[in-house]
Amino acid sequence: MTSAAVDTPVAAEASKAGFPRGIPFIVGNEGAERFSYYGMRAILYTYLASLYVHFVSENLLSKADTDAAKAKATAVAHLFMAGVYAFPMIGAILADRLLGKYRVILFVSVIYCAGHAVLAVAGRLAEMKNYEGAEMGMYIGLGLIAVGSGGIKPCVSANVGDQFTANSSHLVTKVFQAFYFIINFGSFFSTMITPALNDAFGPEVAFGVPGILMVIATIIFWMGRDRFVRVPPKPGGVIGALDFFSALLLFSPVIAIIVAVFVQGDHYKAPDPQGMSSAQFYSAYLTGYTSHLATSSWHYFAIAGGLVALGFVLFGMRQAREQDDGFLAVLLYSIRNRRARKEGQGFFDVAREKFGEEAAEGPPAVLRIVVVFSMVMFFWALFDQHASTWVQQAKEMNRVLTVPEWTGKFAVAATIGGALYGGTWLMMWVSNKSIPSIVPRLFFGSLVVLGVGAIGLDVAQRQTVTVELKASQIQALNPLMVMMIIPALNVFVYQPLERRGKALKPLRKMAVGMFLAAGAFAIAALLQARMEAAAAAGAKVHVLWQVAQYLVMTTSEVLISVTGLEFAYTQAPRRMKSTIMGFWLLGVTFGNVLVAFLAPMQKILSLSQFFWVFTGLMVGAAVIFTILASFYKGKTYLQTAAKH
Template structure:
């Protein structure tokens, strides 16, 4: 790719405000419903069939299953965009599905089927557009003004949290004072406004055409050639590994089907592994073993495809390893809207304190507003103060270094959350204000991981794979919630429950310390891999 020198006088593309405005409203709509979902379900007729003592656990399962869907459907959106419709059309059409999902939540607050249909449509719509809006924003830049892309990506992430802040702060109050129809209806209105703003910029956008499957040297074509090509005197071990992944995925789905459809108990297959868990495990097997198999035989694709295409596939496989190592972070992060909200409800709101804003913050669910508020403060703090200070002392905060440290900070946040839980378990009156500290550390970790990853994922992907690679990035949240569902299923096992009881600590406290340790192990593995990762530059030429 020819390199064009960045122009110092280059200006931010004038269509960027439409994309950022759309994202601010869309994020309000998403977080507005997401952050009240658990507390609504715990007390709603939707879960009336569940014994009251088990409702919190079931509500968490529903929440994380929803999150899995949200971050699974980017695969579909990325594929449709790259192969058929392009980013603009795909975003617009999925946004309309998104609006329909919000309407279902507002209309069917007392109907399990109607409400779950709404959750499915929101997961489909939100997930379908999720990888595309970010990469569509990146498409508006060239080599001449790519130095402004970081500002746009930071601004993009800042507006996400601007919308999320007001949604997190206000929607619990609307749910409390006006009921679920209003609380779920307002996010629906914001999603309609988001779609309208995006449509307004239609004549100004740069639209990179879809590949329509016509690229003979695409990622999937090169990967297929690598797996199927034969080398004289050599077997096809990579194909066997990839085939094993397919068989393993099919076996998992078959185990679930035998139990769910026919009531047949399958040895060594847990009964608690419902469809969402099984499908995610099957997808993970396909990606892991398929990627290993392609990597083993990738050099066989040379000669059948240009060296640049083969090297591009190698780069994508390396990116997937980076992505996989961030999944533990998301298992911690997404629980702030489930586990931390439930913990907060057992704490005391310090209304008597002179510094507590009692006129506004009235319940535990509103503490989630700290996350976007802190992000809006931390992004400029990092860019203007922290990163320059680190560079002055000789430490370059590269994207991979930032992401590794972000995972570690999330672990520290969960240690503090665990200590708070121990205080709650002791029967001592515990102020809700203490949750400020884990929120601060988790948010700092999020800025280092997620805000950085938007820039990292776009710059590392080749032109034909930008939509799909962004979809794989968002898929990390799917597997993050999978870790949570697997852990929740494990603690229903009598043996595990007995071991937790033997520690003398509550199940909640043990799980919090477990997830903290999980994050520290992941941070160490991430740091080890990052030392050998070769960075790429795949912005398009002017």
């Protein structure tokens, strides 16, 4: 670690005319890390469902056994995703308050790599028929990856912002566009490649290759160590340690919920819906499951309660050493001094004299946003099922495609070649280098010539090839559609409405997205019902029918996720922006916990009925969100041009 790389703008300013020198390493690291994560996640559900029945063919198992395995795989996959989005709260505090972003990213990347290595070993154990060891290895590996991915997630984008100064601030938007592209780029290709690796070489290789990509990501990041601007943690030292450990302890109830559902959720026996109305069944299920967790997992919650008490003790010690003006400090001060309020003062006005205007405005701004966004957790409960129950739906469908031989080969080659060209161009762009103008002309000209030639050969020869897609590969539609829907909405919806003076407000966009998510699951439920009817007649519905639900859900994602984050950032003071990010990610966590909570229903409900459950929940959440949004009155906080 050199002194020039720490706490100075030298690295960024070395390239005033273009991107800061550390950006290529951050973008390259992000691409490899996202390939690693999404590649592993692509096969997670199907692999777990097979592992739980010891890879015995479904045709040789009872329906009860297969349904139980699918329910457990759904729960575990979503609890893993819940962990991935829960740990950023801790990772952000560790980076900002104690160790700094560079150290945290590097350290947790090693944990991340270890997680992939454990998954590869677990895959090997399964091939050796040591199923108990394989299952335990999966849980350990997933836990390590959740910690690693969660630790990296809040630090990377913030680390990008740290590289820019006033001289390069005009490039911030462009670099985040590059970031968004590289994330979807890695997601699409890893989702297509990893399932094929699993079928061809087994889980040891399929889980190992994403691990290799994570090692590459770590090396790329380490190589940029002398080019990064490293903003030192504040306050650091003993106070920073108190901040981190108090936050970790106060966060323990969230971890307790995840652990309780993971350990005890699968043991819950759902009530038989026969002879019960829908309302009676769902009421009995929720009451029974909650009671089951309360009686079987009370010790987890008791321990969490003790840890929370200790967390408040540490927080008090921290405040005694040096007053903090963060969300929790202002909130607790306002509660303790509520009797000191003068007539006509609001709840947080008493904190205004102590902490200042901006600090006192922070908690009410955050709480207003959190109340409105509380319903967004239901969206995440639906959206993340494209990696679980929607994969199961695809597994039950006809996935065979018949395509013209030469056109099909050209499409594969052009996709790979285009991806390599795009990735190369992107990395050269953020490295402040350009590709000679003759290269794109030759490349795209060659594609046109080869494409026309392929079509000509197919017209002349009229030969076709048959390809069977993997069930896990269908989810690659999501990142592919994201890259098309964002510009399409801008060109065909947002800009025309703005020209007419009818621009869509952020909360209205999100409300539309919420109802679209319900629509996507309604489409999935109707499709599944059609599949169940076709299965009774010995037929299968083609997987291309899933395109409709993916299109609607991905549009919903763009309207909610992109809009929601942008809106939340403008509605919170500068000091509370990281707090807003933390609560946003917690919404993703609780959405995935909800899926795990309801997963045992798969043992007694058909998949179409399971989809209708979430459709109903989403409609209710969308209605409540719309009502809450109509009453929302916020204030926009924009940073000055000098802030980054």
